[in-house]
Amino acid sequence: MERIIILDFGSQVTQVIGRRVRELNVYCEIHPFNKFPFEDGRIIPSDVKGIILSGSPFSVRDEKSPSVILSHYAGKVPILGICYGAQLIAQNYGGSVEASDTREYGRAALTVANIDEPIFKDVPKTSQVWMSHGDSITELPRSAELIASTASVCNAAYKIAEKKIYAFQFHPEVFHTQYGGTMLRNFVKGICGCKGDWTTESFIESTVESLREKLGTDEVILGLSGGVDSSVAAVLLNKAIGSRLHCIFVDNGLLRKNEFEEVLLQYQDMGLNVTGVRAADRFLDALRGISDPEGKRKAIGKTFIDVFEAEAQKITGAKWLAQGTIYPDVIESSSVKGPSATIKSHHNVGGLPEKMNLKIVEPLRSLFKDEVRRTGLALGIKRQLISRHPFPGPGLGIRVLGEVTKEKLDILKEADHIFISNLRTYMTDLPAASNGLSYAEGSSQIPLYDAIWQAGTILLPVRSVGVMGDERTYEYTIALRAVISNDGMTADWVHIPYEFLAKVSNQIINKVKGVNRVCYDISSKPPATIEWE
Ligand code: XMP
DSSP states (O other), rough: OEEEEEEEOSSHHHHHHHHHHHTTTOOEEETTTTSSSSSSSSOOTEEEEEEOOOOSOOOOOOOOOOOOOOGGGGTTTTTTTTTTTHHOOOOHHEEEEEEEEEEEEEEEEEEESSTTTTGTOOSSEEEEEEEEEHHHHHHHOOEEEEEEESSSOOSSSSGGGGEEEEESSSTTTTTTTTHHHHHIIIIIIIIIIOOOOOOOOHHHHHHHHHHHHHHTOOOOEEOOSSSHHHHHHHHHHHHHHGGGGGEEEEESSOOTTTTTHHHHHHHHHHTTTTTEEEOOOOOOHTTTTSHHHHHHHHHHHHHHHHHHHHHHHHHHTTEEOOOOOHHHHHHHHHHHTTOOOOOOOTTTTHHHHTTTTTTEOTTTTTOOOHHHHHHHHHHTTTTHHEEEOOTTTGGGTTOOOOOOOHHHHHHHHHHHHHHHHHHHHEESSSOOOSSSOOOTTTTOOGGGGGSSSEEEEEEEEEEEEEETTTTTEEEEEEEEEEEEEESSBBBEOOOOOOOOOOHHHHHHHHHHHEEEEEEEEOOTTSSSOOSSS
8 A cells, every 4th residue: 555645724725636647556645734644743654655735825924823743744754845935945944935026827948957757757848837935935944956947937846855855836736737747757657656456346446345344243324315426336345245244225205206226226236235215295394385495405414314224224233334435525524624514315314323323434535426426336325326316315305496395306306307307318529527437439429418428407586477378378497507616515507408498398298298398507606606595
């Protein structure tokens, strides 16, 4: 086992560094700068092959800026400082960092001083890089050697050979740095000497082995949501401990049309020991009279815990609760910025672990979303399940705006079904959304569904006048929503072809009783959100 440690100083793109390193089949971990994972930081385990210092929104000149004691690591393993990381190193070793009048943001042409420099192996003499910084390194430490410059930034890259330190003022991890991937490869594989044998297959093999060791002959409970994370976690655990994994899949009545039945069948086909619990009426009862979005979320969350707990109690002797927590959840909750405000409600089974005295097992804790998807595919899970759009825990409960009734839910399910099935069959040459799937070489068209990060329909709580045949109607409006995003934090509406919108609008108005108008939501996030509630 070999790993790279990334120390996070709060940059927006720290996770991207992690993804790039993992793409080289090298395992890496992201830790907040102030929580270095080894006791006092002086003894570095032999599997740690290198350290990367991330960028940051702070200035090294601020009194309270985040910092590390570099002398604990320098010279022991190679270090790469990126942007803020590069400035921190410069300041630490006697260089100067000063404020510039203008923040430098955007593309720049990097010229390498010596093309034989190992960190620039296979990088041309001049190439495009991405800059994003306010401060500049105006003077390098005396022990440093300048290795690259741009027209406006002299000290764009330097090294301190005796300490095995490299530092870039630009961001090699972002797409706009043309040879950024090559530079990171040179650092991780060339300078740190990583072999790069961390693959999906090796992850599955070692995880199954360690799960067997950890769980022994214990019984484990897991809540399935129909989503990617819980499904992959279940299949992985099933591979390790078979039917001692007890899966519970709750039908809250807020899933898509036919989804509960279809997904339950798929789970059974995959050989999972799964109990489907039909509890739609309990959720509808709990939602009666509530129109406030947060009130609805609470009612749905509480009912879920009650139903799940009652079912879990039936599994006698269970010692563990398995969860589909993934790496971004872990980093967010321990990041420089403090605990994340977003809690996935299907992961959140309240006080159940304490109440039932269950220990927690999270087999996907170290994976990014695209790695979870690749693991799922390698485990034989169907592409259709793996490529599913994100779906909120409270489901259609927050897409029927205002009070949820059975009548409104049924209307929404029909309209949603028409929208989503058309997305799956309509082919487009729009680029694929970041869903971690690959397409056959030369296939220029993909299903529109795959070009979208998340799509859904919303039932608006207003009726409007229409005309059908000779009669006036007074019915509901359906809003269609389709966005591209990376992580749901920001999103852009998708430029769906008019022809497609026309077809879906026609089908919904003709086939779904109770709807006489369809709109397409053309708002981005921010300032709008993806969900309407
Ligand atoms: P917003 O609407 O905040 O959504 O732009 C961002 C992402 O989060 C999902 N979402 C939720 N997921 N429970 C969930 O599990 C919730 O209460 C919830 N609210 C929003 C949303 O679908 C989108 O992917």
